[in-house]
Amino acid sequence: MWEYSEKVKDYFFNPKNSGVLEGADGVGDVGAISCGDALRLMIKVDEPTQTITDARFQTFGCGSAIASSSALTEIIIGKTIDEALRISNQDIADFLGGLPPEKMHCSVMGYEALQAAVANYRGETWVDDHEEGALICKCFGIDEAMIERTVRSNGLTKVEEITNFTKAGGGCSTCAEGIEGVLERVNAEMVAEGVLAPEMAFNPQAYVRPVKEKKVVPLETVLAAAPQPEPEVRPEPAPSPAAMTTLQKIRLIEETIEQIRPSLQRDGGDCELIDVDGNRVMVRLTGACVGCHLSSATIEGVQARLVEAVGVPLLVVPATPMH
Amino acid sequence: MDPVYLDNNATTRTDPRVVETMLPFFTEQFGNASSMHAFGAQVGDALGKARKQLQALLGAEFDHEIVYTSGGTEADNAAILSALETQVGRDEIITSAVEHPAVLSLLAHLEKIGRAKVHIIGVDSMGRLDMEAFSEALSPATAIVSIMWANNETGTIFPVEQLAGLAHRVGALFHTDAVQAVGKLPIDLSSSQIDMLSLSGHKLHGPKGIGALYVRKGVRFRPLIRGGHQERGRRAGTENVPGIIGLGKAAELALEYMAEEQTRVAALRDRLEKGLLQRIGNSFVTGDPSSRLPNTSNVAFEYIEGEAILLLMNREGIAASSGSACTSGSLEPSHVLRAMNVPYTAAHGAIRFSFSRENTDTDVDRVIEAMPPIIERLREMSPFWRERDKQAAGFNPTYA
Ligand SMILES: Cc1ncc(COP(=O)(O)O)c(C=O)c1O
Numbered sequence: 001m002w003e004y005s006e007k008v009k010d011y012f013f014n015p016k017n018s019g020v021l022e023g024a025d026g027v028g029d030v031g032a033i034s035c036g037d038a039l040r041l042m043i044k045v046d047e048p049t050q051t052i053t054d055a056r057f058q059t060f061g062c063g064s065a066i067a068s069s070s071a072l073t074e075i076i077i078g079k080t081i082d083e084a085l086r087i088s089n090q091d092i093a094d095f096l097g098g099l100p101p102e103k104m105h106c107s108v109m110g111y112e113a114l115q116a117a118v119a120n121y122r123g124e125t126w127v128d129d130h131e132e133g134a135l136i137c138k139c140f141g142i143d144e145a146m147i148e149r150t151v152r153s154n155g156l157t158k159v160e161e162i163t164n165f166t167k168a169g170g171g172c173s174t175c176a177e178g179i180e181g182v183l184e185r186v187n188a189e190m191v192a193e194g195v196l197a198p199e200m201a202f203n204p205q206a207y208v209r210p211v212k213e214k215k216v217v218p219l220e221t222v223l224a225a226a227p228q229p230e231p232e233v234r235p236e237p238a239p240s241p242a243a244m245t246t247l248q249k250i251r252l253i254e255e256t257i258e259q260i261r262p263s264l265q266r267d268g269g270d271c272e273l274i275d276v277d278g279n280r281v282m283v284r285l286t287g288a289c290v291g292c293h294l295s296s297a298t299i300e301g302v303q304a305r306l307v308e309a310v311g312v313p314l315l316v317v318p319a320t321p322m323h
Numbered sequence: 324m325d326p327v328y329l330d331n332n333a334t335t336r337t338d339p340r341v342v343e344t345m346l347p348f349f350t351e352q353f354g355n356a357s358s359m360h361a362f363g364a365q366v367g368d369a370l371g372k373a374r375k376q377l378q379a380l381l382g383a384e385f386d387h388e389i390v391y392t393s394g395g396t397e398a399d400n401a402a403i404l405s406a407l408e409t410q411v412g413r414d415e416i417i418t419s420a421v422e423h424p425a426v427l428s429l430l431a432h433l434e435k436i437g438r439a440k441v442h443i444i445g446v447d448s449m450g451r452l453d454m455e456a457f458s459e460a461l462s463p464a465t466a467i468v469s470i471m472w473a474n475n476e477t478g479t480i481f482p483v484e485q486l487a488g489l490a491h492r493v494g495a496l497f498h499t500d501a502v503q504a505v506g507k508l509p510i511d512l513s514s515s516q517i518d519m520l521s522l523s524g525h526k527l528h529g530p531k532g533i534g535a536l537y538v539r540k541g542v543r544f545r546p547l548i549r550g551g552h553q554e555r556g557r558r559a560g561t562e563n564v565p566g567i568i569g570l571g572k573a574a575e576l577a578l579e580y581m582a583e584e585q586t587r588v589a590a591l592r593d594r595l596e597k598g599l600l601q602r603i604g605n606s607f608v609t610g611d612p613s614s615r616l617p618n619t620s621n622v623a624f625e626y627i628e629g630e631a632i633l634l635l636m637n638r639e640g641i642a643a644s645s646g647s648a649c650t651s652g653s654l655e656p657s658h659v660l661r662a663m664n665v666p667y668t669a670a671h672g673a674i675r676f677s678f679s680r681e682n683t684d685t686d687v688d689r690v691i692e693a694m695p696p697i698i699e700r701l702r703e704m705s706p707f708w709r710e711r712d713k714q715a716a717g718f719n720p721t722y723a
Contacts, residue, residue, distance in 0.1 A: 012634060018704050033707055034667040036628060036656060040706040058706035062630035066704065270552040286357055286552040 005097035011067035021056035026121025037061030137168035332677035373571025380574035382511030395523030398536035406467035413466035450479035465495035472504035477610030478619025506577035529573030533566030589617035598691035623669035
């Protein structure tokens with residue numbers, strides 16, 4: 001569940017100014033049904049004073065889209081056109097007591113609808129900056145100018161932030177590279193203008209983009225490159241006891257136990273080497289072996305195998321199971 | 324007013340009888356099954372019984388074919404990764420476009436790191452698997468086929484037995500994510516060809532954080548989690564004793580209620596669908612009505628958005644879920660509905676109602692009554708509603 005502020009909930013459950021505004025002087029449509037949200041803003045303007053006297057909205061979208069639309073109408077009613085045009089998407093979010101980051105695009109939609117409605121009132125076609133620059137995100141129809149404006153007005157420095165604010169890159173994510181390019185350029189300009197600290201700016205060198213290559217590497221290559229978690233059991237001839245170092249002895253004990261384990265595992269048990277202290281070999285028996293009447297027999301069996309393999313007298317002792 | 328809970332595919336209420344069975348294993352019988360004293364032995368016996376209970380629900384031939392896991396997600400991961408390791412020389416995986424992220428995200432990752440080549444098989448508008456594409460994807464390079472038994476969003480059932488047979492022809496292993504099927508459909512693994520099957524406790528009135536992977540005897544297996552020798556070395560870590568005991572009891576109860584699931588629960592679901600479609604125009608049921616889980620209904624309401632619907636339903640005390648982008652944090656609508664080519668006009672407004680044996684006739688009445696004003700209210704607010712004839716040209720719901 002999203003963490004919506006009380007004000008967002010209130011504007012969703014009791015939206016103000018929803019519905020059609022008959023005889024509107026300006027209408028702005030943004031979004032599309034395929035995007036999952038769309039907004040139509042309708043305004044009435046008092047000609048002599050250039051004041052917005054009424055505003056209504058129709059919205060297809062989630063709770064915060066409806067709340068943002070309604071908030072927008074509340075914010076702009078009573079304002080002059082010039083005042084209204086200075087409202088940013090952040091102002092809409094602030095009015096609502098904040099929006100979850102993933103929902104910031106709802107406030108951007110409000111901002112755009114207002115621009116579109118005013119342009120429509122003035123008899124202009126809104127310079128829809130979705131068509132101004134190159135289309136970056138095809139899934140959501142977001143272009144370069146839109147990303148640039150959102151980066152600038154919100155001081156964004158991360159690709160994920162751009163996705164949260166504009167949706168760009170939130171679909172197939174093939175445009176990740178394009179978004180990075182815009183972010184890098186705009187952040188650099190902002191640094192040059194002195195509005196962004198250089199260390200805050202997006203740094204493509206430090207950013208690792210998820211690779212989307214579809215290359216099949218042969219299994220052997222992968223296995224060879226991967227660290228080997230389990231030591232190979234190599235059946236080497238036992239060195240003569242006299243020539244054997246302590247290390248060699250321990251290795252040999254280890255290897256022998258590894259060879260015994262499969263037969264224990266078949267019966268639902270297992271045996272693990274804990275320590276070697278001189279000729280005392282500490283093992284832990286687990287699974288079905290524990291508490292089994294035959295566990296002493298198993299210990300003896302392990303001991304016999306070890307003595308045979310290592311060629312020196314050994315005493316196998318069970319370690320207390322600990323968990 | 325009591326809340327109406329119709330989100331049982333997300334999770335179920337742990338049955339009070341399950342909780343009761345689990346409780347002593349937190350307090351008196353807290354021992355570790357591997358310990359060599361009375362505390363451990365008591366627990367060992369109880370675990371054995373719980374294993375038998377789950378075995379019975381699955382109709383498995385041997386109880387040691389069950390490997391307990393932390394849930395469905397872990398079981399899915401364990402099955403697929405094990406197959407890549409044991410099926411030496413094979414590095415292709417076949418799956419469907421409508422799997423749970425527990426499978427799809429893992430496979431996307433394996434593909435990204437170059438560990439496997441993944442074939443994703445599409446579905447038709449009712450969510451039925453493209454059998455032709457499936458057969459074509461099979462090859463001697465296929466390590467494993469992982470296809471879910473029943474879809475969590477639409478309830479559509481895949482012909483897993485048939486798919487397993489086809490997979491075996493090329494020497495591939497067959498795994499099925501049966502998280503939504505176990506407890507809702509009769510299952511008999513002893514007479515099946517399925518090699519591995521994932522299930523999850525919290526979907527069948529058991530506790531959360533416990534699940535299992537069934538691994539047919541004779542199928543080679545490599546553990547996902549290494550360490551101690553619990554679960555015969557196939558899943559290390561001290562057993563989640565209360566969880567396993569709870570899952571056992573939940574399995575026993577699921578078997579007891581199996582017939583009811585097929586009859587009473589299915590009838591509730593059908594009555595809800597009929598009631599909603601009769602009262603609300605421009606709505607339709609997604610999925611395959613002829614092969615569907617008895618408890619699941621996914622209804623798409625056109626021209627409105629799912630999250631907004633859920634928020635209003637929640638205010639009426641009704642809990643369901645939506646495949647809508649807005650509820651999941653992703654920006655695309657449900658990958659399942661998109662794979663089925665449900666039009667955008669409807670995919671954003673799809674609501675999943677999922678029942679359980681705990682639902683009643685009153686629940687259905689409440690929802691049938693509450694939904695029409697909610698839908699109408701949002702449609703009145705939507706800029707597309709009045710212009711729908713222009714929008715909807717050429718759109719034909721699968722059935723209504
Ligand atoms: C089909 C399917 N697979 C896997 C899972 C994940 O199961 P779990 O929550 O036990 O990890 C779910 C549940 O969300 C599911 O519906």
